[in-house]
Amino acid sequence: MKRLIVAVLWISLPATSVWVVLNVVQGAPLAGVALAAVAVLSLTVLVVVRAHPGRFPAAIQFAFLGNNLGSLAQTLLFGGLLPSGLNMVWAFLGVLGALIVFGYRVAAYWLGAFVFSVALGVVVPSFWDGLYTLDTSPPSPPIWSV
DSSP, X not given: OHHHHHHHHHHHHHHXXXXXXXXXXXXXHHHHHHHHHHHHHHHHHHHHHXXXXXXXXXXXXXXXXXXXXXXHHHHHHXXXXXXXXXXXXXXXXXXXXXXXXXXXHXXXXXXXXXXXXXHHHXXXXXXXXXXXXXXXXXXXXXXXXX
Protein backbone atom coordinates (compact mmCIF):
# COMPACT_ATOMS: atom_id res chain seq x y z
CA MET A 1 0.00 0.00 0.00
CA LYS A 2 2.92 2.34 0.58
CA ARG A 3 3.83 2.02 -3.08
CA LEU A 4 0.33 3.04 -4.09
CA ILE A 5 0.50 6.26 -2.06
CA VAL A 6 3.98 7.05 -3.40
CA ALA A 7 2.76 6.39 -6.96
CA VAL A 8 -0.21 8.71 -6.44
CA LEU A 9 2.14 11.44 -5.22
CA TRP A 10 4.38 11.02 -8.27
CA ILE A 11 1.39 11.08 -10.62
CA SER A 12 -0.07 14.15 -8.91
CA LEU A 13 3.06 16.26 -9.42
CA PRO A 14 2.70 16.84 -13.19
CA ALA A 15 -1.06 17.29 -12.89
CA THR A 16 -0.65 19.82 -10.10
CA SER A 17 2.02 21.64 -12.10
CA VAL A 18 -0.40 22.02 -15.01
CA TRP A 19 -3.02 23.49 -12.67
CA VAL A 20 -0.46 25.88 -11.20
CA VAL A 21 0.27 27.24 -14.68
CA LEU A 22 -3.43 27.39 -15.61
CA ASN A 23 -4.28 29.32 -12.45
CA VAL A 24 -1.51 31.84 -13.05
CA VAL A 25 -2.32 32.25 -16.76
CA GLN A 26 -6.02 32.70 -16.01
CA GLY A 27 -5.33 35.49 -13.51
CA ALA A 28 -5.42 33.63 -10.18
CA PRO A 29 -1.79 33.81 -9.04
CA LEU A 30 -2.49 33.14 -5.34
CA ALA A 31 -4.40 30.01 -6.28
CA GLY A 32 -1.38 28.97 -8.32
CA VAL A 33 0.91 29.63 -5.36
CA ALA A 34 -1.32 27.50 -3.11
CA LEU A 35 -1.09 24.60 -5.55
CA ALA A 36 2.65 25.13 -6.04
CA ALA A 37 3.08 24.84 -2.26
CA VAL A 38 1.21 21.53 -2.33
CA ALA A 39 3.44 20.30 -5.16
CA VAL A 40 6.62 21.34 -3.32
CA LEU A 41 5.40 19.64 -0.15
CA SER A 42 4.58 16.47 -2.10
CA LEU A 43 8.01 16.46 -3.70
CA THR A 44 9.63 17.02 -0.30
CA VAL A 45 7.66 14.11 1.13
CA LEU A 46 8.82 11.88 -1.74
CA VAL A 47 12.45 12.86 -1.13
CA VAL A 48 12.13 12.19 2.61
CA VAL A 49 10.46 8.81 2.01
CA ARG A 50 13.22 7.84 -0.43
CA ALA A 51 16.05 8.95 1.86
CA HIS A 52 14.49 7.75 5.12
CA PRO A 53 11.94 4.95 4.52
CA GLY A 54 11.34 4.63 8.26
CA ARG A 55 9.83 8.11 8.28
CA PHE A 56 7.11 7.14 5.82
CA PRO A 57 4.21 7.44 8.30
CA ALA A 58 5.07 10.97 9.42
CA ALA A 59 6.00 12.15 5.93
CA ILE A 60 2.76 10.91 4.40
CA GLN A 61 0.78 12.67 7.12
CA PHE A 62 2.36 15.92 5.89
CA ALA A 63 1.29 15.08 2.34
CA PHE A 64 -2.29 14.57 3.55
CA LEU A 65 -2.13 17.87 5.45
CA GLY A 66 -0.82 19.73 2.41
CA ASN A 67 -3.56 18.25 0.25
CA ASN A 68 -6.23 19.29 2.73
CA LEU A 69 -4.88 22.82 3.21
CA GLY A 70 -4.30 23.31 -0.52
CA SER A 71 -7.88 22.31 -1.30
CA LEU A 72 -9.16 24.60 1.45
CA ALA A 73 -7.07 27.50 0.13
CA GLN A 74 -8.40 26.97 -3.39
CA THR A 75 -11.95 26.80 -2.06
CA LEU A 76 -11.61 30.04 -0.12
CA LEU A 77 -9.76 31.88 -2.87
CA PHE A 78 -12.54 31.09 -5.33
CA GLY A 79 -15.30 32.03 -2.87
CA GLY A 80 -16.69 28.79 -1.46
CA LEU A 81 -17.53 25.20 -2.23
CA LEU A 82 -19.68 25.68 -5.32
CA PRO A 83 -17.85 28.70 -6.78
CA SER A 84 -14.58 26.73 -6.55
CA GLY A 85 -16.03 23.82 -8.48
CA LEU A 86 -16.20 21.67 -5.31
CA ASN A 87 -12.42 21.70 -5.04
CA MET A 88 -12.66 20.27 -1.51
CA VAL A 89 -13.42 16.87 -3.04
CA TRP A 90 -9.65 16.52 -3.58
CA ALA A 91 -9.07 16.80 0.16
CA PHE A 92 -11.02 13.58 0.58
CA LEU A 93 -8.07 11.78 -1.02
CA GLY A 94 -6.23 12.28 2.27
CA VAL A 95 -9.00 10.42 4.09
CA LEU A 96 -8.86 7.57 1.57
CA GLY A 97 -5.05 7.49 1.69
CA ALA A 98 -5.11 7.34 5.49
CA LEU A 99 -7.64 4.52 5.35
CA ILE A 100 -5.48 2.56 2.93
CA VAL A 101 -2.17 3.08 4.71
CA PHE A 102 -3.03 3.50 8.39
CA GLY A 103 -6.49 2.07 8.96
CA TYR A 104 -9.74 3.29 10.45
CA ARG A 105 -8.43 5.20 13.46
CA VAL A 106 -6.11 7.54 11.55
CA ALA A 107 -8.64 7.84 8.71
CA ALA A 108 -11.22 8.99 11.26
CA TYR A 109 -8.95 11.89 12.27
CA TRP A 110 -8.47 12.85 8.62
CA LEU A 111 -12.22 12.58 8.07
CA GLY A 112 -12.67 15.02 10.95
CA ALA A 113 -10.13 17.38 9.37
CA PHE A 114 -11.94 17.06 6.03
CA VAL A 115 -15.35 17.82 7.58
CA PHE A 116 -13.84 20.81 9.43
CA SER A 117 -12.33 22.10 6.17
CA VAL A 118 -15.65 21.70 4.36
CA ALA A 119 -17.37 23.61 7.17
CA LEU A 120 -14.80 26.40 6.80
CA GLY A 121 -15.42 26.36 3.05
CA VAL A 122 -19.10 26.98 3.77
CA VAL A 123 -18.84 29.49 6.62
CA VAL A 124 -15.89 31.71 5.65
CA PRO A 125 -17.26 32.78 2.23
CA SER A 126 -20.37 34.16 3.94
CA PHE A 127 -18.08 36.73 5.62
CA TRP A 128 -15.46 37.12 2.88
CA ASP A 129 -15.79 37.01 -0.87
CA GLY A 130 -13.24 35.04 -2.81
CA LEU A 131 -10.54 36.81 -4.75
CA TYR A 132 -11.21 34.99 -8.01
CA THR A 133 -14.12 33.63 -10.00
CA LEU A 134 -14.02 30.31 -11.75
CA ASP A 135 -14.87 30.64 -15.43
CA THR A 136 -17.55 28.03 -16.05
CA SER A 137 -18.72 29.29 -19.43
CA PRO A 138 -18.38 26.78 -22.27
CA PRO A 139 -15.61 27.53 -24.75
CA SER A 140 -16.68 29.29 -27.91
CA PRO A 141 -16.67 27.18 -31.07
CA PRO A 142 -13.84 27.67 -33.54
CA ILE A 143 -14.43 30.26 -36.23
CA TRP A 144 -14.10 27.72 -39.00
CA SER A 145 -16.86 25.40 -37.72
CA VAL A 146 -20.20 25.34 -39.48
